[in-house]
Amino acid sequence: MSEFHQLKVLEVIKETEDSTSISFKVPQELYETFNYKPGQYLTLRFTINTEDVRRSYSLCSSPVIGEPLCIGVKRVKDGLVSNHINNNIKVGDLVEVMKPDGRFFADVKKENYKTYYLFSAGSGITPILSILKTVLFTEEHSYVHMIYGNRSEDSIMFKNTLDKLQENYKERFILEYTLSRPKSSWSDLWKTSKEQTYRKGRVDTAAINWFLEEYPPYAQNAEYYICGPGTMIENTTKALKSIDVPDERIFIESFGGSNLKDTTEAFENAQLIAKLDGETINTIIPKGKTVLRTLIDAGKEPPYSCEAGVCSTCRCKIKSGKVHMKINLALTDQEVEQGYILSCQSIPLSNQVEVVYT
Amino acid sequence: MMHELPVSAYTSQEWFDLEQKHIFSKTWQFAGLVEDVANPGDYVSVQAGLNNIFIVKGRDHRLRAFHNMCRHRGTQLLRAVGKAQKAITCPYHDWTYNLEGKLVSIPKKEEEFPDLCDKELHDCGLNLHEASVDIFKGMLFVHPEKNAPNIMEFFGEVAPYLGPHIPEELIEYKEKKQAPFYTKEINANWKIIVENYIDQYHLAHLHEGTLNMYDHAKAEFGWAGSHYHFYEPLVPAYLADIKNASPYPLMDKMPDDKMGAYVPWLFPNIGITESESAWNTFHAIPLAPDRTLVVIRSKTMNVSEWEYTKQYTKSMASSVWKTMGNKGKYEGEASDPMASGDFMLEDVYACEQQQKSLSSPLFSVGAQAKKGEFAVSKFQSVVKEWIENHQD
Numbered sequence A: 001m002s003e004f005h006q007l008k009v010l011e012v013i014k015e016t017e018d019s020t021s022i023s024f025k026v027p028q029e030l031y032e033t034f035n036y037k038p039g040q041y042l043t044l045r046f047t048i049n050t051e052d053v054r055r056s057y058s059l060c061s062s063p064v065i066g067e068p069l070c071i072g073v074k075r076v077k078d079g080l081v082s083n084h085i086n087n088n089i090k091v092g093d094l095v096e097v098m099k100p101d102g103r104f105f106a107d108v109k110k111e112n113y114k115t116y117y118l119f120s121a122g123s124g125i126t127p128i129l130s131i132l133k134t135v136l137f138t139e140e141h142s143y144v145h146m147i148y149g150n151r152s153e154d155s156i157m158f159k160n161t162l163d164k165l166q167e168n169y170k171e172r173f174i175l176e177y178t179l180s181r182p183k184s185s186w187s188d189l190w191k192t193s194k195e196q197t198y199r200k201g202r203v204d205t206a207a208i209n210w211f212l213e214e215y216p217p218y219a220q221n222a223e224y225y226i227c228g229p230g231t232m233i234e235n236t237t238k239a240l241k242s243i244d245v246p247d248e249r250i251f252i253e254s255f256g257g258s259n260l261k262d263t264t265e266a267f268e269n270a271q272l273i274a275k276l277d278g279e280t281i282n283t284i285i286p287k288g289k290t291v292l293r294t295l296i297d298a299g300k301e302p303p304y305s306c307e308a309g310v311c312s313t314c315r316c317k318i319k320s321g322k323v324h325m326k327i328n329l330a331l332t333d334q335e336v337e338q339g340y341i342l343s344c345q346s347i348p349l350s351n352q353v354e355v356v357y358t
Numbered sequence B: 001m002m003h004e005l006p007v008s009a010y011t012s013q014e015w016f017d018l019e020q021k022h023i024f025s026k027t028w029q030f031a032g033l034v035e036d037v038a039n040p041g042d043y044v045s046v047q048a049g050l051n052n053i054f055i056v057k058g059r060d061h062r063l064r065a066f067h068n069m070c071r072h073r074g075t076q077l078l079r080a081v082g083k084a085q086k087a088i089t090c091p092y093h094d095w096t097y098n099l100e101g102k103l104v105s106i107p108k109k110e111e112e113f114p115d116l117c118d119k120e121l122h123d124c125g126l127n128l129h130e131a132s133v134d135i136f137k138g139m140l141f142v143h144p145e146k147n148a149p150n151i152m153e154f155f156g157e158v159a160p161y162l163g164p165h166i167p168e169e170l171i172e173y174k175e176k177k178q179a180p181f182y183t184k185e186i187n188a189n190w191k192i193i194v195e196n197y198i199d200q201y202h203l204a205h206l207h208e209g210t211l212n213m214y215d216h217a218k219a220e221f222g223w224a225g226s227h228y229h230f231y232e233p234l235v236p237a238y239l240a241d242i243k244n245a246s247p248y249p250l251m252d253k254m255p256d257d258k259m260g261a262y263v264p265w266l267f268p269n270i271g272i273t274e275s276e277s278a279w280n281t282f283h284a285i286p287l288a289p290d291r292t293l294v295v296i297r298s299k300t301m302n303v304s305e306w307e308y309t310k311q312y313t314k315s316m317a318s319s320v321w322k323t324m325g326n327k328g329k330y331e332g333e334a335s336d337p338m339a340s341g342d343f344m345l346e347d348v349y350a351c352e353q354q355q356k357s358l359s360s361p362l363f364s365v366g367a368q369a370k371k372g373e374f375a376v377s378k379f380q381s382v383v384k385e386w387i388e389n390h391q392d
């Protein structure tokens, strides 16, 4: 299931001071496998300091315009993989990549007549850009209203691409940038390019109320796509719901990595009994490790991909004992009630935990 | 026969009922202009075939449409237009719904409706019936089904033939507040009126002195999807003096080389007249087999009163109107439609005169102009298809 393929790096572009985009060459025999929907992500595997690590990165390319698969990776402070990619990946490298996956995507169809509201901030632009391009190219009647938040002008990823799209699709594409810490205005004096205006502030309730009032939907079948840091997603969702946007019209992608400090203490050296691929594994969960990591460290091959509590690939069912999930952005309340857990996020709360992978 | 349809399609209650059921209750129906529902809480209600549907703007600035009918005893909830509702309360027993159509309160619920007690009200299956609403070319349309077919699949094919006008940037021209530009009850079947509208052949004849500022010989027209499209340029003499002669400030979006009138008919019952200086909707609402209400709303450029006055003065002084646009076909009193010099009165007259003959035992359509009247039989065949395809 979690099969990796070696893809060759075609191009590496430094997008901003702290982000890079990487495109891959997909050999013909894997075209089918690497087919994707706009909004889906790839999972990359690296071995760094002998540890097997996987991270998910949303595709920012569009599946409909014949461009190579492309991801955009932004450095996370002290982050293992994001910095490895930004520092070391070069053209010609072979990278292990799992086929595209994810439930965050737009169902783009030529005949659609919709208004797409796209809310993004920071590196959350990646899946949004894929949706944006695909909709503009495919749905000639649809509209896109997008707001993109960043710290300052320099940190806007894919700005050239976005500005070009805005130029080419003026009648159907509204784009507003909002900056939380814009550079002081005197530095702009040196700019020769045409005047560009930015809204000041974050993508928050005030920004969203302003945006929807300023740009009401034209096509009434409106959908709302959100991707960005945790707080941005939370604020945007809350703002939309508070003005009665129905749940079924809101689509969210989280990259994980909550900044909230989770202080739940694990039960030290709890016993783990795991049924995996017909084998029963009996081991101890070392301090600070998750159920998933314990099994990987024991040389086993449990299924997983994002290791961020987002994709649910690592799902298993708890038979006895108790665990705590640090992040759960994948399972429904109902699934949790039925005993399902994300093993990549689970630390033990009892002296013994028994789980089954199905 | 009237080409494709029997004469009874224009005279009988039976056909009228079939059309109400299978055409006007199953197609996207014109419901006004986008600015009619400008702010969150604003609503309008319209009769669309057998259904009365209201449109309300949510706090998220998206429109919702519901059947205007309380789920208790079916009482109609809202009157024609209104502002800033936070909730919708039925006048009869005060059942109340929120703007999402969810039932939120029932007076004396515990006492009178004990069976509903163990559930949340919005889970009782008594929310308002949802309908659909969408916007096309600055106009509101409603459809009685919750999952209506995409409005662009219905209008998409004709869209490229419409004028360059952007109606939502224009402002409505009204002589009286709250009243549309023009309303008239016409003593003719709605299809007679449509057929008159899409008949290119009559322009040079019935309107020889009233629409002669347009070059009928150069008209380009045809059929796209279920709809009629039409364009004709101005005659050279009018074009040469257009900046002065135009009665209203010129449309800024009108390209110099395509200055003229776009006059499409959108199936089943809404026409648009998109000219060099005005943009009008022409809504034909069937009232009875031989009676139709026509409502015209008119929009012009959003410029100052002063600009209008200036243009009007220039237009009055232009020599163009000495020979064009206002001379009746017959000599006589201005009260005679055929001497009025008003093309609308001429059309109404022609429609009513045709309807009168439909009851004659000798009535028949003798022949059809191959080009100039091609659209008439095309329209009839679309009507026929809707009736046949949807009848069980």
Ligand SMILES: Cc1cc2nc3c(=O)[nH]c(=O)nc-3n(C[C@H](O)[C@H](O)[C@H](O)COP(=O)(O)OP(=O)(O)OC[C@H]3O[C@@H](n4cnc5c(N)ncnc54)[C@H](O)[C@@H]3O)c2cc1C
Residues within 6 Å of the ligand: A041, A055, A056, A057, A058, A059, A071, A072, A073, A074, A075, A076, A077, A078, A079, A080, A081, A082, A083, A102, A123, A126, A127, A254, A255, A256, A257, A258, A306, A308, A310, A311
């Ligand atoms: C479905 C999905 C799609 C993703 N798409 C993209 C993408 O397109 N571009 C992209 O740059 N990243 C994306 N990510 C995030 C990415 O997978 C990694 O989480 C991120 O690169 C950090 O990994 P790291 O190894 O550098 O940091 P780690 O070594 O794992 O973490 C270092 C520290 O940073 C914190 N942290 C981890 N992730 C984040 C984060 N996202 N934001 C803030 N703090 C964090 C951790 O809590 C830890 O304290 C995506 C994640 C998911 C689940």
Ligand code: FES
Residues within 6 Å of the ligand: A303, A304, A305, A306, A307, A308, A309, A310, A311, A312, A313, A314, A315, A330, A342, A343, A344, A345
């Ligand atoms: S691996 Fe993705 S949720 Fe655990």
Ligand SMILES: [Fe+2]
Residues within 6 Å of the ligand: B196, B197, B202, B203, B206, B207, B343, B347
């Ligand atoms: Fe006419």
